[in-house]
Amino acid sequence: MDLSELDSFLDRTDLDGYLIEADGEDPSQRYLSGFTAPDPFVTLYTGETRLLTSALEYGRAKRTARADGVERHAEFDHKAFVAEYGPTEGKHRTIAAFLDAHDVERVAVPEDFPIGTADGLRELGVAVQTDTDAIVESIRATKTDREIDHIRAAQSANEAAMARAEELLGAASVDGGRLVYEGEPLTSERLKEAIEIDLLRNGYALDETIVACGADAADPHDRGSGPLEAGEPIIVDIFPRSKETGYYGDLTRTFCVGEPSETVQSWYDLTLEAQRAALEVIEAGVSGSEVHDAVCDIYEDAGLPTLRADGDAETGFIHTTGHGIGLDIHEYPRLSEQEIELEAGNVVTVEPGLYDPTVGGVRIEDLVVVTEDGHENLTSYEKELPVDPDR
Amino acid sequence: MDLSELDSFLDRTDLDGYLIEADGEDPSQRYLSGFTAPDPFVTLYTGETRLLTSALEYGRAKRTARADGVERHAEFDHKAFVAEYGPTEGKHRTIAAFLDAHDVERVAVPEDFPIGTADGLRELGVAVQTDTDAIVESIRATKTDREIDHIRAAQSANEAAMARAEELLGAASVDGGRLVYEGEPLTSERLKEAIEIDLLRNGYALDETIVACGADAADPHDRGSGPLEAGEPIIVDIFPRSKETGYYGDLTRTFCVGEPSETVQSWYDLTLEAQRAALEVIEAGVSGSEVHDAVCDIYEDAGLPTLRADGDAETGFIHTTGHGIGLDIHEYPRLSEQEIELEAGNVVTVEPGLYDPTVGGVRIEDLVVVTEDGHENLTSYEKELPVDPDR
Numbered sequence: 098m099d100l101s102e103l104d105s106f107l108d109r110t111d112l113d114g115y116l117i118e119a120d121g122e123d124p125s126q127r128y129l130s131g132f133t134a135p136d137p138f139v140t141l142y143t144g145e146t147r148l149l150t151s152a153l154e155y156g157r158a159k160r161t162a163r164a165d166g167v168e169r170h171a172e173f174d175h176k177a178f179v180a181e182y183g184p185t186e187g188k189h190r191t192i193a194a195f196l197d198a199h200d201v202e203r204v205a206v207p208e209d210f211p212i213g214t215a216d217g218l219r220e221l222g223v224a225v226q227t228d229t230d231a232i233v234e235s236i237r238a239t240k241t242d243r244e245i246d247h248i249r250a251a252q253s254a255n256e257a258a259m260a261r262a263e264e265l266l267g268a269a270s271v272d273g274g275r276l277v278y279e280g281e282p283l284t285s286e287r288l289k290e291a292i293e294i295d296l297l298r299n300g301y302a303l304d305e306t307i308v309a310c311g312a313d314a315a316d317p318h319d320r321g322s323g324p325l326e327a328g329e330p331i332i333v334d335i336f337p338r339s340k341e342t343g344y345y346g347d348l349t350r351t352f353c354v355g356e357p358s359e360t361v362q363s364w365y366d367l368t369l370e371a372q373r374a375a376l377e378v379i380e381a382g383v384s385g386s387e388v389h390d391a392v393c394d395i396y397e398d399a400g401l402p403t404l405r406a407d408g409d410a411e412t413g414f415i416h417t418t419g420h421g422i423g424l425d426i427h428e429y430p431r432l433s434e435q436e437i438e439l440e441a442g443n444v445v446t447v448e449p450g451l452y453d454p455t456v457g458g459v460r461i462e463d464l465v466v467v468t469e470d471g472h473e474n475l476t477s478y479e480k481e482l483p484v485d486p487d488r
Numbered sequence: 489m490d491l492s493e494l495d496s497f498l499d500r501t502d503l504d505g506y507l508i509e510a511d512g513e514d515p516s517q518r519y520l521s522g523f524t525a526p527d528p529f530v531t532l533y534t535g536e537t538r539l540l541t542s543a544l545e546y547g548r549a550k551r552t553a554r555a556d557g558v559e560r561h562a563e564f565d566h567k568a569f570v571a572e573y574g575p576t577e578g579k580h581r582t583i584a585a586f587l588d589a590h591d592v593e594r595v596a597v598p599e600d601f602p603i604g605t606a607d608g609l610r611e612l613g614v615a616v617q618t619d620t621d622a623i624v625e626s627i628r629a630t631k632t633d634r635e636i637d638h639i640r641a642a643q644s645a646n647e648a649a650m651a652r653a654e655e656l657l658g659a660a661s662v663d664g665g666r667l668v669y670e671g672e673p674l675t676s677e678r679l680k681e682a683i684e685i686d687l688l689r690n691g692y693a694l695d696e697t698i699v700a701c702g703a704d705a706a707d708p709h710d711r712g713s714g715p716l717e718a719g720e721p722i723i724v725d726i727f728p729r730s731k732e733t734g735y736y737g738d739l740t741r742t743f744c745v746g747e748p749s750e751t752v753q754s755w756y757d758l759t760l761e762a763q764r765a766a767l768e769v770i771e772a773g774v775s776g777s778e779v780h781d782a783v784c785d786i787y788e789d790a791g792l793p794t795l796r797a798d799g800d801a802e803t804g805f806i807h808t809t810g811h812g813i814g815l816d817i818h819e820y821p822r823l824s825e826q827e828i829e830l831e832a833g834n835v836v837t838v839e840p841g842l843y844d845p846t847v848g849g850v851r852i853e854d855l856v857v858v859t860e861d862g863h864e865n866l867t868s869y870e871k872e873l874p875v876d877p878d879r
């Protein structure tokens with residue numbers, strides 16, 4: 098983990114430290130502190146990393162956090178402050194005392210730092226400045242080899258779950274146009290359950306999974322529900338997070354059991370072409386927008402709508418090409434219309450797709466590491482619209 | 489859902505609206521909007537509820553949100569703003585234009601509203617005032633019958649998962665002091681997996697579960713790992729969330745396979761007594777601190793340390809008695825040293841416990857609804873330290 102960019106940011110801005118107050122799931126806090134907890138805690142970076150926790154988290158933080166020091170509320174008169182000023186201002190005063198103990202008078206905070214604490218600290222004389230450059234998110238965007246290994250492991254577990262999904266689809270029979278597996282309708286819910294149990298057994302958690310068929314699949318964020326149908330494209334999008342490391346994988350395939358319509362097959366082929374074009378462009382120094390443009394070009398050349406051509410488009414290619422991934426499912430950099438120069442060590446999804454309620458949806462998503470002269474694809478799952486019955 | 493408190497708050501403070509910008513998992517945003525999404529969106533309450541979303545979430549928000557109106561970024565020149573001012577200020581200008589379109593010049597925001605957006609809106613002439621009374625969290629604390637049903641359902645699924653855990657413990661044999669199930673060591677990890685698969689099959693997700701034995705169990709937030717041991721207290725704490733409704737359950741039992749030590753048995757009995765004393769006190773009009781005091785009294789009378797008696801205590805009763813639960817796992821009200829008057833419709837955990845690395849940990853947790861003259865316990869799982877082999 099190279100925090101030299103953060104050091105020079107603090108030097109340059111003449112600030113004493115970088116302050117995060119968030120729950121332990123906050124990716125930047127977890128990144129800086131190496132600690133996670135169900136309740137909010139405070140991380141201060143001044144060149145050294147210091148944590149301020151509740152009594153409840155103190156022992157575990159001391160044992161497991163990647164920090165130069167861990168202190169708890171009680172060391173800064175928290176109880177007396179709360180008794181005198183109430184829980185909200187009491188907390189602000191405790192944090193101010195913690196900052197004061199470390200000679201910190203001026204802090205940068207991330208854009209999502211809570212306004213209540215920011216304004217509270219300001220009233221107590223602490224200068225609080227929003228870091229509009231998202232410096233920690235920007236540092237997080239460039240992964241170490243160790244982080245890439247965590248993401249590779251997540252994607253590998255992800256592929257095993259995708260194979261489990263395809264296995265069920267391949268083993269399904271068709272009754273009245275609908276898929277049936279082991280005598281019961283094969284629904285989106287059943288397939289998601291099989292995927293999630295497979296991942297759980299491997300140490301990965303997910304709040305949601307997308308298995309969307311027909312009109313459901315035409316909405317890129319619809320999770321899907323109900324019976325899966327033969328001859329319709331079925332989007333399976335899985336984004337598990339390692340319970341141990343906190344890093345995500347992200348993988349989408351589109352399957353069809355039985356004969357797809359000509360439109361769906363042509364959309365699939367076009368999407369594969371768009372993904373190849375995007376992957377071709379990716380390398381360090383290129384802008385995320387160039388990657389996105391490669392996808393939009395293919396789709397627009399084929400006469401299909403894109404958000405680039407029409408900001409109001411509701412069908413066609415109606416999302417961005419990809420996003421960074423790490424301790425957060427969506428993070429820097431973006432492969433979108435924004436000009437963001439890719440760097441070696443970025444890990445991004447590449448996921449073109451086409452959507453229309455009258456057709457359904459098609460999306461193909463890989464996860465790749467940006468390298469100096471191209472990319473390394475962390476995904477090896479095959480790309481075939483027809484389900485492979487031998488999975 | 490009764491938002492009249494929010495209406496009178498807006499009247500009283502002479503503010504035009506209540507603004508939330510957060511991802512869809514944010515409990516207050518989900519509460520107000522009836523919508524959830526993986527990426528951040530904006531909810532504005534002015535008496536009516538209006539959403540501002542990305543193109544990607546727009547269709548689903550229109551179909552499923554509990555809102556009087558849904559608009560998307562494109563309707564407020566988002567693309568032009570981003571092109572001229574960059575993504576951050578561009579977003580602020582889009583939100584400001586959205587507010588302006590609804591004649592909103594002065595907004596209240598929750599304490600955890602992002603400082604970046606708050607300061608950005610202020611620079612654009614919007615008055616942004618932090619709601620230090622946590623009005624939406626306070627409204628959320630009083631549940632409707634429908635919400636209580638959602639929590640009851642979660643707790644019922646939770647009890648089934650606890651029974652599955654106890655079933656495995658009851659079926660385990662002992663080899664060299666360690667538990668063995670179906671020929672393999674019964675570890676914390678295996679028990680958690682069985683619990684989580686059971687919940688997943690019922691539509692509940694969890695990022696983590698606590699199955700902590702021995703010294704692990706002495707840290708109330710340690711998730712536990714490794715082999716489970718005979719004769720040691722095993723804390724099983726499960727907090728699943730419904731994938732459909734978003735509401736949580738929360739349940740802890742402590743088990744022992746084989747003979748517990750005298751200390752562990754006496755701690756268990758004392759904790760049960762402390763829980764009964766707390767439940768006895770609970771009713772509308774009582775302060776959360778009175779409930780907490782009932783627990784502390786029992787423990788202190790028995791000569792055991794508490795955080796109430798000694799803010800630096802690292803053993804004994806080192807957390808609060810309970811917390812509200814709903815769309816968030818920890819929410820208002822608290823059963824702690826804070827003076828918070830309980831109201832009918834609050835749903836709180838009651839979870840006394842004792843901890844010491846040389847002994848292990850013991851915790852017993854139920855989930856109850858506060859009523860006018862007492863409480864309704866949503867938990868019926870039996871409380872017995874020795875594992876029931878007939879589960």
